[in-house]
Amino acid sequence: MAQIPVIAVFDVGKTNKKLFLFDENYKIVFERTARFMETHDEDGDPCENLDSLRLSVFDSLREIFKHKEFDLKAVNFSTYGASFVYVDEDGTPLTPLYNYLKPYPTELGRQFYDTYGDEAKFARETASPVLGNLNSGLQVYRLKYQQPEIFKKLKYALHLPQYMSYLLSGQMVSDLTSIGCHTALWDFGKNDYHQWLAAEAILPKMAPLKASDSVLSSVFPGTTFCVGAGLHDSSAALIPYLVSFHMPFVLISTGTWSISLNPFNQTPLTADELKNDCLNYLQYKGSPVKASRLFTGYEYEQQVKRIAAHFNQDVIRYRTINYDPVLAAKLSTQTALHSQKQDGELQKSAFEQRDLNDFSNDTEAYHQLMIDIVNQQTISTNYVLEGCKVQRIFVDGGFSKNSVFMHLLALAFPQLEVFAASMAQATAVGTALAIHQAWNSKTLPHDLIELKYYSGVKEKQEL
Template identity: 60%
Template sequence: MKIPVIAVFDIGKTNKKLLLFNEHYQVVFEQSRNLAEAVDEDGFPCEDLDSLKLFVLNTMRSVFRDPCFDIKAVNFSSYGASLVYLDENGQPLTPLYNYLKPYPDELLEQFYSKYGGKEEFAYKTASPVLGSLNSGMQLYRIKYERPELLQKIKTVLHLPQYLSYLISGKLVTDITSIGCHTNFWDFSKNEYHQWLRDEGLMDKLAPIAASDERIETSFEGHVFDAGIGLHDSSAAIIPYLISFTEPFVLISTGTWCISLNPFNASPLTKEELESDCLCYLQYKGTPVKASRLFAGHEHEQEVNRIAEYYHQPKSRFEEMSFDKSLLKLENEGENEQDFSKQDLSDFESDAAAYHHLILSLVRKQKRSTQLIISGSNVNRIFVDGGFSKNSIYMNLLSFMFPEMEVFAASMAQATAMGTALVVHRSFGDIPTPNDLIELKFYSGK
């Protein structure tokens, strides 16, 4: 008998995954691929859209041919700040420009001077000034650098909605993609910012659909529901919003460690914006205050440095146990220098060096997370992703937040699970399981 499943494409910058979830949200099948990057017309690295399209379509065909599974729905999550420009025939006109691509200073100044200055604009759009990472700025750049291209653009889609479009054929915009540091959304008015109208760009945007909308779709003779796609950081919080009613903060850890507080409705302050805070829109359309830290990236760089210096395999640090004696926590202060500037000969062992690296990262994490806790009645912190499995990180985090209940949360793929949960009704009239998330408590006392 075939297993009813929801299929999710979880598209990261490097890793592209397809996961199949059964009705209990257990992963019953997983396929992963790394796709080689392409370059844009300036030679800057970018996602290869053709390869990505082939991966989605070929993987879809293979799972539909599998006699074990009955696919009830397909949904998509991917990284944000990436736009696909379609012509009148629904074909991409450009490469998928990389959000790390440098943005011209002159054009940046032109935009912000026209629309109220950086501080005021960032306040209204809950988007720190991030250049190409503000995806709206990519569209603005096309208007002024390549006006002939703009004339050919019929529809602009965020990457998750482009992936959905490949299967459903429907052109829509999703609120979680608009609401992630895009410069598109005016949080003070809860609508698109006026600059899009002033620049004559509103007609390029597909209509907004509900994040949990399901499109009845036929693909090579198979009928199923297609979701409209979600921004990955917004998808990752959905299992928590469904499972817990008491206020919490989620620290979603990976290359970026993003602290998300869905229980803080206060407007972003100038100080928070300057400290890399922003607001996301969660799948029901309400704001989630967030702060970002590039901690996973720093961890990777510094582990390489420690492993090389001590002639140890990097795998040694993956399972290292917490040893409090290697740190002087009772003299905890905030004045320790950044670990990247630390001479490794100062440490008596590789374990001591690694403990101090994690301590340095957790200090930064405390400052980052504290920004979005202030002013809310949160007393729980959940950590998921890579650092949730790191006992040194978790013990030190609980030490830094002694007044909080700190939990390592584990589940089968938070982002993909959240993406599946929004189309849960495709399973029929069955309740959502109440054991989606496994928690491990850490006490810093």
């Protein structure tokens, strides 16, 4: 029997570490999920177990080679962002893999911005809201001033996807999708590293840039598979859409965060946009992606629990609740009469302030929750629509399966075509697609994404 040509993709999230094998039609032919116990850094803060992660890559490869029905053509990696592995000349990590949620020292942050300009100006230049350790460039700055002896030994600061790629290729590289992700490293106006890296002698600690769609050779003797340079996961999840659709679109990727991504908007970020959690990514071809973020997935979970408890219901009920257009229209009218947009308070939940005794039943309360969430979402998504003609909005992730959310969103954007999009493992598929030409003998597929259309035209109601 002929072997099946496959690509292996390691998709590393904060919680789940997944391995997928895709065939040339991008169908999953093998998958495995693992979770690792966290370890702690020298301050006692929780962090990724780098040894477990490294060993899992080699263990997974050995397992793949045992499956004689597969012909491994390529390997690529996508991981969460804002995480550096500091390696010495031999590629050995010098520190733990610090968690981006670790608090950033106040004095050091003040020193940085006193030296390189006020926060608002610097944020505009780097398209990076002030986020502490989530600005991964400031992690290297911290290493220099808090651990100077380790900084002297540092050969390269590798973002996590590129460290994982190094394990199989033996080559240390940098990738734009990781560098261009709220890192405070990239000057979007100059399309180059920001000048502060050279001023701090950090620029030589950044590995040579490698194109996101290029590949490296495997370091293992007797193997022929190629190795991708690795991708930041948010950028990887956008790739199937860029491959499948050429008309301008916005993708609203929903989960814990709801992120509106517009790869067709290259307008500079304004102070107001940065204040309301807008930022830029760099997509895998190197051009900017304007993005805005809301913490709505988390907020939704908290408020649904509150509704369920108040009305003595099971939270599972709300997974399949149907959209009621008459109820939504009544509540929307009341909301419009009483709502006032507070400048700079986009991330605050309107529903959190509502008294559940004002609602006659849980269905009414739930519809009000979704109206409040979609009102926030509309403001957030409009930030990335501004100054750019877009014809379609795609929604993927959890809210794409929520009938109430999708109908309300379509009504909020009646001038646009709104679709719920579904595809299995968008991040992993995008990671494979990035190096399609290096391993796949077939043409790019056009049936990767299933779409369901939602009309923004108000239906006539019998009242």
